[in-house]
Amino acid sequence: MLTVDHLNVWFGHHPDRVDAVQDASFSVAQGESFGLVGESGSGKSTILRAIAGLIDTWSGTINVAGRPLTARRRDRAFYKTVQMVFQDPYASLHPRHSVDAVLSETLRLQGMDDIDRRIARLLDDVGLGRGFRFRYPHQLSGGQRQRVAIARALAAEPRLLLLDEPTSALDVSVQAEILNLLADLRAEHGLTYVMVSHDLAVVGHMCDRLAVMQGGRIVEVMEVGALRQGTARQDYTRQLIAASQGYARA
Amino acid sequence: MNQARPAPSRKEWLLSDAPQTRRQARLGALYQGWLTFRGNKLAMLGLIVLVGLIGMAILAPWIAPQSPFAQNLANRLQPPSSEHWLGTDALGRDILSRLIHGSRITLFIVGTVALIAPIIGLFIGTVAGFAGGWVDQVLMRITDIFLAFPKLILALAFVAALGPSIGNAVLALALTAWPPYARLARAETLTVRNADFIAAARLQGAGPLRLLIRHVWPLCISSLIVRVALDMAGIILSAAGLGFLGLGAQPPMPEWGAMISDGRTYILDFWWVAAMPGIAIFIVSMAFNLLGDGLRDVLDPKGAKE
Numbered sequence: 001m002l003t004v005d006h007l008n009v010w011f012g013h014h015p016d017r018v019d020a021v022q023d024a025s026f027s028v029a030q031g032e033s034f035g036l037v038g039e040s041g042s043g044k045s046t047i048l049r050a051i052a053g054l055i056d057t058w059s060g061t062i063n064v065a066g067r068p069l070t071a072r073r074r075d076r077a078f079y080k081t082v083q084m085v086f087q088d089p090y091a092s093l094h095p096r097h098s099v100d101a102v103l104s105e106t107l108r109l110q111g112m113d114d115i116d117r118r119i120a121r122l123l124d125d126v127g128l129g130r131g132f133r134f135r136y137p138h139q140l141s142g143g144q145r146q147r148v149a150i151a152r153a154l155a156a157e158p159r160l161l162l163l164d165e166p167t168s169a170l171d172v173s174v175q176a177e178i179l180n181l182l183a184d185l186r187a188e189h190g191l192t193y194v195m196v197s198h199d200l201a202v203v204g205h206m207c208d209r210l211a212v213m214q215g216g217r218i219v220e221v222m223e224v225g226a227l228r229q230g231t232a233r234q235d236y237t238r239q240l241i242a243a244s245q246g247y248a249r250a
Numbered sequence: 251m252n253q254a255r256p257a258p259s260r261k262e263w264l265l266s267d268a269p270q271t272r273r274q275a276r277l278g279a280l281y282q283g284w285l286t287f288r289g290n291k292l293a294m295l296g297l298i299v300l301v302g303l304i305g306m307a308i309l310a311p312w313i314a315p316q317s318p319f320a321q322n323l324a325n326r327l328q329p330p331s332s333e334h335w336l337g338t339d340a341l342g343r344d345i346l347s348r349l350i351h352g353s354r355i356t357l358f359i360v361g362t363v364a365l366i367a368p369i370i371g372l373f374i375g376t377v378a379g380f381a382g383g384w385v386d387q388v389l390m391r392i393t394d395i396f397l398a399f400p401k402l403i404l405a406l407a408f409v410a411a412l413g414p415s416i417g418n419a420v421l422a423l424a425l426t427a428w429p430p431y432a433r434l435a436r437a438e439t440l441t442v443r444n445a446d447f448i449a450a451a452r453l454q455g456a457g458p459l460r461l462l463i464r465h466v467w468p469l470c471i472s473s474l475i476v477r478v479a480l481d482m483a484g485i486i487l488s489a490a491g492l493g494f495l496g497l498g499a500q501p502p503m504p505e506w507g508a509m510i511s512d513g514r515t516y517i518l519d520f521w522w523v524a525a526m527p528g529i530a531i532f533i534v535s536m537a538f539n540l541l542g543d544g545l546r547d548v549l550d551p552k553g554a555k556e
Contacts, residue, residue: 054449079455092446096468098275105464109454131268134275139267152450 293544371431379439
């Protein structure tokens with residue numbers, strides 16, 4: 001479904017150039033859920049943004065559904081295949097657009113017909129119900145906003161969903177709801193996930209495999225089983241696991 | 251806007267947190283804004299004065315006691331009296347009637363400038379901010395050039411080049427008033443252009459034009475409206491200034507600035523000739539300022555409302 005090969009991403013120009021991602025390679029199979037973990041600034045979100053086409057300055061190869069991506073332009077077929085859910089639901093919804101406006105514009109852009117029925121179904125899918133259709137973002141809670149953002153991402157009926165820390169801005173109780181919703185949606189629609197998180201528990205719960213990143217490089221790609229058993233090969237991964245467990249007990 | 255006294259059930263319908271239709275949601279948002287605005291007493295005062303001004307302009311031929319052009323040289327420079335409430339000018343014309351008719355001209359100038367300048371500014375500013383790169387550089391340097399001239403001097407130059415008339419005065423004012431709006435719109439654009447909701451729309455395949463019009467403009471317009479309302483006073487004064495210099499409205503048009511200019515010669519002995527239009531300009535400028543303050547409470551995205 002997705003192959004990333006020798007991906008480099010950088011920002012800025014020569015003397016101030018920052019190499020955010022260096023030589024990253026991984027692949028995600030159809031229907032798989034793949035996690036990217038690492039501390040802040042390790043380049044995990046940058047990889048997602050490069051895949052989504054929100055960053056132009058990258059080199060290497062990215063293949064989505066067997067088709068290589070070019071650095072700049074993405075075509076309609078790409079937007080119908082790949083969608084993204086952003087980290088902060090407070091920033092990812094237009095403050096002046098109602099839920100209805102967000103979803104109907106998205107559906108229209110994606111060339112869908114029968115928009116009324118589709119909006120109702122999307123809202124049902126993400127567990128919001130029709131009463132939410134004409135609300136504005138300021139009338140929604142964080143969890144409800146994230147559900148709208150997920151509905152927007154699902155509107156195009158994509159096959160690959162990029163999740164950029166979808167729960168880190170939410171309360172713990174709401175986090176679980178959103179994660180369960182995402183798990184249900186994946187089972188229902190047969191989606192492939194690439195999920196960025198700094199929370200090993202979340203990744204352990206949601207993903208089949210994961211890549212551990214440090215300083216812009218992928219340190220290790222491992223099965224979730226190995227994460228649970230603590231049989232990481234790299235020192236850094238073991239540190240990360242130890243840190244997350246220490247945090248859990250405290 | 252006239253939802254001042256809705257029945258309780260209607261009020262509940264408007265303030266509902268879970269609107270059932272697109273129309274209800276939109277009206278509810280409007281009503282919410284109206285409630286905020288109504289809370290500001292001074293802004294309401296400004297609004298009432300302006301509604302009065304608009305009413306006066308519409309009804310001018312019927313409420314003016316005399317023709318604004320009717321001269322009566324036997325009756326010149328009369329002080330305010332029961333016959334001429336605000337006195338008469340150097341040609342014996344009734345000042346009150348001239349003020350009432352002049353409100354049309356004032357509204358025409360203000361309305362046209364307030365329509366043209368912010369639209370030019372919005373367009374240039376958002377395009378510059380959104381496109382970035384050399385487009386931004388070129389557009390902003392042009393803006394800088396316009397900003398480098400004192401406004402009134404530049405307007406004077408335009409009017410001198412185009413010929414003195416009320417239409418050219420409006421055009422000149424509009425051409426000199428847009429740069430601050432462009433700056434403002436660009437700044438607002440820069441704060442939202444990298445927002446996640448723009449990225450999300452881009453990921454749905456939205457082109458730059460759609461992003462600009464549907465996503466960036468709605469966020470710039472509210473601060474522009476506030477700015478325009480606050481600038482209205484300045485526009486009235488500039489228009490009056492052009493009129494005063496004889497480059498705006500031409501005699502015998504009852505333009506307020508031109509009326510002050512006419513009264514200047516007699517200002518020591520017959521103060522009302524210049525003072526009455528001056529007071530009119532003062533009241534209207536003040537009303538626009540108060541209105542602008544109220545609108546800022548309602549519209550400013552950085553205000554209490556999210």
